[in-house]
Amino acid sequence: MNQQKVFEFKYGKVKIKVYGGLGEIGGNCVVIEDRGRKIVFDNGIRFSVLRRFYGGRIEPLGLSELRSVGAVPPLEALQGASALYVSHLHLDHTGLLSSIPPEVSIKIPSVRVLKSTLASWYRRPGSWLAYVPPDYTAKVEEVKSKREDENNVMAIPVSHSCFPAYSFLYAGSDATIFYSGDLRFEPLTSMCYRLDEIIRDVGIVGVDVALLEGTNFNAEYTPITASMFRDYISLLLREYDLTSISIDPLDLEALMAILDSSLVMGKNLVVGSERLLWVIDKIERLRSEALDKIYVSEELEVPTSLLLRNISLVGEVFKSPENYVLIIEPVGLLQIFRKLKIWGESPSLIGSVVVLMDPEPRESIKEVEEGALRVWLKSFGIQSLRLRLSGHYLPHQFHNIIKTLKPKNLIPLHTEETDLMNKLFKKSIFAKRD
Numbered sequence: 001m002n003q004q005k006v007f008e009f010k011y012g013k014v015k016i017k018v019y020g021g022l023g024e025i026g027g028n029c030v031v032i033e034d035r036g037r038k039i040v041f042d043n044g045i046r047f048s049v050l051r052r053f054y055g056g057r058i059e060p061l062g063l064s065e066l067r068s069v070g071a072v073p074p075l076e077a078l079q080g081a082s083a084l085y086v087s088h089l090h091l092d093h094t095g096l097l098s099s100i101p102p103e104v105s106i107k108i109p110s111v112r113v114l115k116s117t118l119a120s121w122y123r124r125p126g127s128w129l130a131y132v133p134p135d136y137t138a139k140v141e142e143v144k145s146k147r148e149d150e151n152n153v154m155a156i157p158v159s160h161s162c163f164p165a166y167s168f169l170y171a172g173s174d175a176t177i178f179y180s181g182d183l184r185f186e187p188l189t190s191m192c193y194r195l196d197e198i199i200r201d202v203g204i205v206g207v208d209v210a211l212l213e214g215t216n217f218n219a220e221y222t223p224i225t226a227s228m229f230r231d232y233i234s235l236l237l238r239e240y241d242l243t244s245i246s247i248d249p250l251d252l253e254a255l256m257a258i259l260d261s262s263l264v265m266g267k268n269l270v271v272g273s274e275r276l277l278w279v280i281d282k283i284e285r286l287r288s289e290a291l292d293k294i295y296v297s298e299e300l301e302v303p304t305s306l307l308l309r310n311i312s313l314v315g316e317v318f319k320s321p322e323n324y325v326l327i328i329e330p331v332g333l334l335q336i337f338r339k340l341k342i343w344g345e346s347p348s349l350i351g352s353v354v355v356l357m358d359p360e361p362r363e364s365i366k367e368v369e370e371g372a373l374r375v376w377l378k379s380f381g382i383q384s385l386r387l388r389l390s391g392h393y394l395p396h397q398f399h400n401i402i403k404t405l406k407p408k409n410l411i412p413l414h415t416e417e418t419d420l421m422n423k424l425f426k427k428s429i430f431a432k433r434d
Helices: 047-053 063-068 111-116 195-201 226-239 252-264 279-286 288-293 313-317 330-342 367-379 395-405 418-433
Strands: 007-011 014-020 029-034 037-041 083-085 105-108 140-142 153-158 165-171 176-179 207-213 243-246 268-271 294-297 309-311 324-327 353-357 383-387 407-413
Touching (some): 007 407, 111 140, 207 395, 226 252, 252 268, 252 279, 279 288, 330 367
Parallel strands (some): 105 140, 176 207, 243 324, 268 294
Antiparallel strands (some): 029 037, 153 165, 165 176
8 A cells, every 4th residue: 555656866886765755745755875874864744645545533543554655754764774864843854753763863953942842742642743753762863063974974054944954965985965855045034044155164066966855846826035025024014003923833034034023113022822932042042132022922821931021912912013023823813812702802903914824844734724714814804914935945046056066966856846857957057068
């Protein structure tokens, strides 16, 4: 019943096996075999397969079933590997870490972020998502940023809608291989590098093979650029009373960009989602001077950092909406509105807006839930907007990436437009020769 096909590429003694991510978006799993050494890049869940086999009350029975239908990498991809390198903590790349054989080291972007996010969110017994956090006995360590490790792998920090995120460079016996993971070419804030800048910084002058993601080549509509995002958020803060924004809870860059805009506009930022509380530690390190402009919603009813103050959405924010920007999961915001309506205390929020940003990966969008959400928001006089800020580079930046990496060979990943990417790559090669 296994739906997973393996694609093999060979460059001298270096063999590349792609178990997931070729011809599809998500589910990345790439194995490198080189003179007795075996390493793995990413261990992603294939959401396209999950949608075919599961939905509603039909849930996976366990790890063995998920492997049998091809929703997660087979055991053979991981057995005998010295290490699994996880590019970032989105599930279509991280996958089920408790499924990793105990002898395989798990190298992740940040142990601290893993504990505060995925390991905390998915510990619920009885759910297949409980396989996401690694076992307590697993060998988990952080990747070495901008330094080559014992497996000849260098982790290269990149911008993405999940922080921190890395690409990887493997210096093989007969080939140098660049694995992109997921990345933006242009970061949202100065806390991350432009791709061409970090590649120059680590001294890469060219690679033999680039395993490069191409998510946005088959995007239904064009995502906005980083600069457009910053400008549009500033516009919303200026034109609306209360602006509530839903972001990927792992997208620290987006939150920092929103924070910067709110400070410029003289507004306070209110964190209304429990899954975003992990970022407070990062903000303390990056922008400690902004902490006195950040509040945590009392309605969360969770302990918060001593550095932050609590604020009541009902008692303060909704009464002076023009003074605040709210970062919250929209369903959580709606629950508060509905309770207030039942209690006969509905606030007047006409002139406010809720910005719904696409989650990463996009397969996790719940279209029916969003439709119902829009109906409820409209009943309260609140406008809702959809904003597509991608965590991936845009198609027009592809040529710059090829120019930066100078690959001799290309293996497109994380895209349904493999042929198009190959054609554009060949055009870039011929243009360089001319």
